[in-house]
Amino acid sequence: MNGVRGARREGQFEAIFDAVSDGIFVCDAETGAFIDVNTAGCAMLGFSRKELIGRTIDAIATGLSPYLEIDAMAWFHKAQSQGPQTFEWCCKAQDEHLLFGEISLRCTSLGRRSVGLAILRDITERKRKEAEISLQAHFDVLTGLPNRRNFDLVLLQETARSARYGGLMCLAMADIDLFKVINDTFGHQAGDAVLKNIAGLMRKSLRRSDYMARWGGEEFTLLLPETQLDTSEMLLNRLRMRIADEVIPEIGRAVTVSFGVTAFAKSDSPADLVKRVDEALYLSKQAGRNKVTKL
Numbered sequence: 001m002n003g004v005r006g007a008r009r010e011g012q013f014e015a016i017f018d019a020v021s022d023g024i025f026v027c028d029a030e031t032g033a034f035i036d037v038n039t040a041g042c043a044m045l046g047f048s049r050k051e052l053i054g055r056t057i058d059a060i061a062t063g064l065s066p067y068l069e070i071d072a073m074a075w076f077h078k079a080q081s082q083g084p085q086t087f088e089w090c091c092k093a094q095d096e097h098l099l100f101g102e103i104s105l106r107c108t109s110l111g112r113r114s115v116g117l118a119i120l121r122d123i124t125e126r127k128r129k130e131a132e133i134s135l136q137a138h139f140d141v142l143t144g145l146p147n148r149r150n151f152d153l154v155l156l157q158e159t160a161r162s163a164r165y166g167g168l169m170c171l172a173m174a175d176i177d178l179f180k181v182i183n184d185t186f187g188h189q190a191g192d193a194v195l196k197n198i199a200g201l202m203r204k205s206l207r208r209s210d211y212m213a214r215w216g217g218e219e220f221t222l223l224l225p226e227t228q229l230d231t232s233e234m235l236l237n238r239l240r241m242r243i244a245d246e247v248i249p250e251i252g253r254a255v256t257v258s259f260g261v262t263a264f265a266k267s268d269s270p271a272d273l274v275k276r277v278d279e280a281l282y283l284s285k286q287a288g289r290n291k292v293t294k295l
Contacts, residue, residue: 017036018038018039018040021040022040022119022120022121022122023037023038023040023041023042023043023045023101023118023120023121023122024037024040024041024117024119024120025037025041025116025117025118025119025120026110026115026116026117026118027056027076027115027116027117027118028113028114028115028116029076029080029114029115029116030114032056032076032116033054033055034052034053034055035053035110035115036049036053037049037053041120044099044101044120044122045091045099075087075103075105076105076107076116079106079107079116080107084104084105085104085105085106086102086104086105087102087103087105088100088102088103089101089102089103089120098124099124100122100123100124100126100127101120101121101122101123101124102120102121102123103118103119103120104118104119104121105117105118105119138150140213140214142192142195142196142214143195143196143200144199145203145212145213145214145220146211146212146213146214147213148213148214148215148216150213151211151213151215151221151223152270154211154213154223155171155221155223155274156270158223159268159270162264162266163264163266163268166266167226168225168226168227168228168263168264169223169224169225169226169227169263169264170223170224170227170228170229170232170261170262170263170264171221171222171223171224171261171264171273171274171277172222172223172224172232172236172259172260172261172262172277173219173221173222173259173260173261173277173278173280173281174202174219174220174221174222174236174257174258174259174281175218175219175220175257175258175259175285176194176195176218176255176256176257177255177256177257177258177285177289177290178255178289179191179194179217179218179255182194182251182255185251186250186251189250190250190251193248193249193251194248194250194251194255195214195218197248197250198220198255198257199212199214199220201242201243201246202220202222202239202243205239205242206222206239209225209226210222210223210224211223211225221277222236224261228263229261229262229263229294230294232261232294233261233292236259237292239257239259240256240257240259240290240292243255244256244290256289256290257290258281258284258285258289258290258291258292259280259281259284259291260277260278260279260280260281260284260292260293260295261277261280261292261293261294262276262277262280262294262295263294277295279295280293280294280295281293283295
């Protein structure tokens, strides 16, 4: 009778073990080798139970986990001495997809055997959403350029660096001429296409050391480190002429861009630079557009 009850309980345990959606890994606490793995755990890593039993998480992750090195035995020892541990882990599963997991590990006993019980929760989707939110917080969705918040941080860092070490730096601002007319004539989708085309063209034309962002609307900012004002003016004029020669397919013609540029002075704050470059851009617009004005 007891044997029947024991078998029934064992069968119920196996059913529950395999019904759980999180991966469950039972490991030998001395060697770190898998004693048992549930169906979800096998599916997450892309291995069969037969392939996993007797192997360690370190062996499984070898060559698959360049993103976060994990020493399973170190975590076992920590769990033994300090109690349950929770940590994040990332690897490439057998089918090459990235798996981000949260592992909860505790040490316990199965009869006389000391084991580690690891529960692996798949947090890949959560990590994807976090990355998406972070991307949206720092980058402009339409053009893929850094946004104003991102640029403000870089400008603050670069002005501090230039003030401390006496480095050269110029700030430029670009504005697409008559952009409202483009939107009103061709529609907002065509206007978006113009923004993306101009952003891409400018980004390709700049040097690796230069930093560009979408300031807002049809305006872009460009940070030109280690560059004198006259050199910046020359570079921007070259860029201005290249843009004016580029036919944008969505509207069947080219557009022009006005620029303002100014050089960093040691007493300048980021706000001083932005105010001055904005004035320079205004002068370009007032002078008939499609010009570069330096202040």
